[in-house]
Amino acid sequence: EAGVTQFPSHSVIEKGQTVTLRCDPISGHDNLYWYRRVMGKEIKFLLHFVKESKQDESGMPNNRFLAERTGGTYSTLKVQPAELEDSGVYFCASSQKGQGARGYTFGSGTRLTVV
């Protein structure tokens, strides 16, 4: 079984530019989550999809962040325009229906550096 795939693995962009991160969950996993870790701090929840619907987006920092999950398959997280404080590692996780946090599988993360 393929795991959770994230790309790019690294991205360096200038302040003010746009970046789109992608996450491909494990096939058949209804739940998809985004988390972020800024340097030296804890990993923080951003949002949760159930299929194509946003179940909980309470962790999204501001309206420069837009997440989508087309057709309930892969998800994208767009940052526009990027700011310096958006630098960090963005993790995606997926789990089966009914598993929630008990059954997370995480991807390797995307390291975003805004300069």
Next chain:
Amino acid sequence: AQSVTQLGSHVSVSEGALVLLRCNYSSSVPPYLFWYVQYPNQGLQLLLKYTTGATLVKGINGFEAEFKKSETSFHLTKPSAHMSDAAEYFCAVRYNTGTASKLTFGTGTRLQVTL
């Protein structure tokens, strides 16, 4: 507010020595508790989890953790450290509330193993 505290951002042990990584949580409701490990350039991997039942939980790679409700702790231990254990370790909690699907993480502990 719900929180997870990991004492010590860096821990260094000698190969063969006991590993003890501390985790305390704040909760007024029964939590689910997790330890994740991140090896260099890899994603978060589940080491072990406590949901219900036996409070001593065994995980992969010889790690175990004990849930102590009276101390609100879930410390991670391994009797004998190996060089391959060098990684960053994260404690996380899922609270049985309306936020059942998301995890609250600690800030992480980087484990160094020396010869």
